[in-house]
Amino acid sequence: MADHFAILGIPRGFRLDETALEQRYRELSRLLHPDRHAARSPAERRLALEKMIEVNDAYRVLRDPVRRAAYLLSQRGWDLGESGNASHLPPGFLMEVMETREAFEEARAQKDPERVAKLAEAARVQREGALEALGAAFDRDDDREAAAQVAIIRYLDSFLSDVRAWEDELFEEEHG
Numbered sequence: 001m002a003d004h005f006a007i008l009g010i011p012r013g014f015r016l017d018e019t020a021l022e023q024r025y026r027e028l029s030r031l032l033h034p035d036r037h038a039a040r041s042p043a044e045r046r047l048a049l050e051k052m053i054e055v056n057d058a059y060r061v062l063r064d065p066v067r068r069a070a071y072l073l074s075q076r077g078w079d080l081g082e083s084g085n086a087s088h089l090p091p092g093f094l095m096e097v098m099e100t101r102e103a104f105e106e107a108r109a110q111k112d113p114e115r116v117a118k119l120a121e122a123a124r125v126q127r128e129g130a131l132e133a134l135g136a137a138f139d140r141d142d143d144r145e146a147a148a149q150v151a152i153i154r155y156l157d158s159f160l161s162d163v164r165a166w167e168d169e170l171f172e173e174e175h176g
Helices: 004-008 018-032 042-062 065-075 093-109 113-139 143-175
Strands: none
Touching (some): 004 042, 018 042, 113 143
16 A cells, blocks of 8 residues: 555644645646657556646545545554444444434524524534644654544534525525
């Protein structure tokens, strides 16, 4: 498996300079763009395309803090999978998730967008706190806590995605 940090030529770590990441990605994209290799042999064009795919994959992972965290943890032997992994969640969090989901379902059934908005705002605030806790866990080299925060954020992201989908459905019903 290729090292995303090495591919982009940036220092390994959870906390990174997002501006430097973006600049490096743009530099590599310009260098590897297919138009720059049009006059080259088919093998050279294929190699440039393969490298561009690697750069795109690395950038897609590293620009997102949750994906970056999961990637770093996977490099340390942690298998978090693509979705939330309940085995890494702190005790009580799943109960909190169930209560929030129930409140959301009630608000949906009553078509109460204000209540849904409050639930979503609480989830966003909780997500921001979890992102801060994730950075702090990496600062302390606490992989277990980092894995827990990744799982929490993934659950919150799933909830917020469901809220957005319901809001879109409600909008369509009202504005057909």
